[in-house]
Amino acid sequence: MRKVGVRLGSNSYEIQIGSGLLAQTGQQLKRIGFGDKLVIVTDPTVKSLYGNTLKQSLTGEGFKVAILLVPEGEAQKSLETAGRLYQELTDFYAERTTPILALGGGVIGDLAGFVAATYMRGVPLIQMPTTLLAQGDSSIGGKVAVNHGQLKNKIGTFYHPKLTISDINTLKTLSPREFNDGLAEIIKHGAILDGEFFSYLEDNLDKIKSLDAQVLERVVSRSAEIKAGVVEKDELDLGLRNILNCGHTVGHAIESVSGLKIWHGEAVAIGMLVEAKISNKMGILDRDELVRLKSVIKGANLPTEIPDLEVAKIIQAMKHDKKILQGKLRFALPKSIGDVFITDEVSPSLIEQVLSDWNEES
Numbered sequence: 473m474r475k476v477g478v479r480l481g482s483n484s485y486e487i488q489i490g491s492g493l494l495a496q497t498g499q500q501l502k503r504i505g506f507g508d509k510l511v512i513v514t515d516p517t518v519k520s521l522y523g524n525t526l527k528q529s530l531t532g533e534g535f536k537v538a539i540l541l542v543p544e545g546e547a548q549k550s551l552e553t554a555g556r557l558y559q560e561l562t563d564f565y566a567e568r569t570t571p572i573l574a575l576g577g578g579v580i581g582d583l584a585g586f587v588a589a590t591y592m593r594g595v596p597l598i599q600m601p602t603t604l605l606a607q608g609d610s611s612i613g614g615k616v617a618v619n620h621g622q623l624k625n626k627i628g629t630f631y632h633p634k635l636t637i638s639d640i641n642t643l644k645t646l647s648p649r650e651f652n653d654g655l656a657e658i659i660k661h662g663a664i665l666d667g668e669f670f671s672y673l674e675d676n677l678d679k680i681k682s683l684d685a686q687v688l689e690r691v692v693s694r695s696a697e698i699k700a701g702v703v704e705k706d707e708l709d710l711g712l713r714n715i716l717n718c719g720h721t722v723g724h725a726i727e728s729v730s731g732l733k734i735w736h737g738e739a740v741a742i743g744m745l746v747e748a749k750i751s752n753k754m755g756i757l758d759r760d761e762l763v764r765l766k767s768v769i770k771g772a773n774l775p776t777e778i779p780d781l782e783v784a785k786i787i788q789a790m791k792h793d794k795k796i797l798q799g800k801l802r803f804a805l806p807k808s809i810g811d812v813f814i815t816d817e818v819s820p821s822l823i824e825q826v827l828s829d830w831n832e833e834s
């Protein structure tokens with residue numbers, strides 16, 4: 473098992489990454505001392521795969537356990553679902569000391585995290601991410617939220633878990649598309665902040681795709697460590713965290729113009745490439761490094777082309793994005809592999825040119 477410490481003063485906690493950790497959770501929580509009852513929030517797919525293992529581990533140590541089920545999908549990140557969970561927590565007589573275990577992907581992590589932050593002004597949260605996106609990225613950083621109508625993550629707060637347990641065995645049941653989608657943010661972490669890690673990803677792509685446990689443990693833990701390092705310096709997302717948006721200015725626009733047919737990680741992968749090309753055209757990123765980035769993204773079976781590309785719509789969508797500052801688009805562009813810079817000086821004509829030429833050149 474690997475451990476990553478997240479140092480945030482009184483909010484500090486540990487992320488544990490390893491194989492078979494779900495079955496040891498009961499012992500672990502008993503040792504830490506978490507009262508006598510616990511609540512698991514999860515969805516039906518994850519419950520059917522991992523609910524029993526986790527529940528048995530907890531009841532085996534004498535915990536009284538309630539499983540609160542949330543249907544799958546982004547639409548469940550709502551105040552309505554949160555309201556239902558508050559009621560179910562009340563029905564279970566959950567107290568301020570009753571921990572909530574968020575077992576699932578990013579949707580469950582964000583929703584259960586939001587409920588944990590607000591029920592009785594905050595109860596202990598334990599993140600138990602089961603997708604690659606959640607293990608390597610979304611469960612780290614304390615952002616918990618629900619959507620408000622079409623407005624994503626509009627109602628939320630920062631709330632860190634007491635502990636995060638990432639059992640990498642759970643990654644075995646992800647669909648290949650879901651797995652690859654999560655890989656995009658991990659590649660991003662290497663591309664913007666750690667050239668050595670990026671090389672490791674280049675060298676080990678086949679082992680990653682064949683779910684080699686040792687390699688996955690290292691990949692998930694280094695990705696978590698990189699994100700934690702940024703969060704430690706900018707806990708409340710007031711500046712530095714912007715670098716994590718590499719690929720997202722273009723990526724979010726592609727995701728939304730596609731009507732969500734292109735998934736988030738897929739869109740970020742294309743976005744990273746478009747933004748790397750912009751950086752290259754600005755004379756900053758070397759062509760060789762752009763080629764390396766593209767080759768890793770392709771090797772991870774992530775898309776490099778934009779289907780049904782409509783440049784005008786993508787540019788329009790970018791203008792509605794939150795990364796716009798005083799009328800200028802803000803980008804986190806790769807400077808070299810392992811380095812990144814923030815700029816709002818990318819000319820609209822360059823963005824248009826790179827996008828217009830995209831599918832022919834890519």
Ligand SMILES: NC(=O)c1ccc[n+]([C@@H]2O[C@H](COP(=O)([O-])OP(=O)(O)OC[C@H]3O[C@@H](n4cnc5c(N)ncnc54)[C@H](O)[C@@H]3O)[C@@H](O)[C@H]2O)c1
Binds near residue numbers: 580582610625
């Ligand atoms: N808080 C943050 O900082 C942050 C960052 C990035 C993304 N997010 C959020 O994350 C969410 C997306 O998360 P996601 O990609 O994990 O999707 P998800 O949570 O919707 O999970 C995707 C699907 O995978 C299934 N699943 C989960 N674990 C599985 C497993 N081990 N085996 C088989 N199936 C499994 C789920 O049932 C679900 O159907 C979005 O709501 C996004 O806003 C949050």
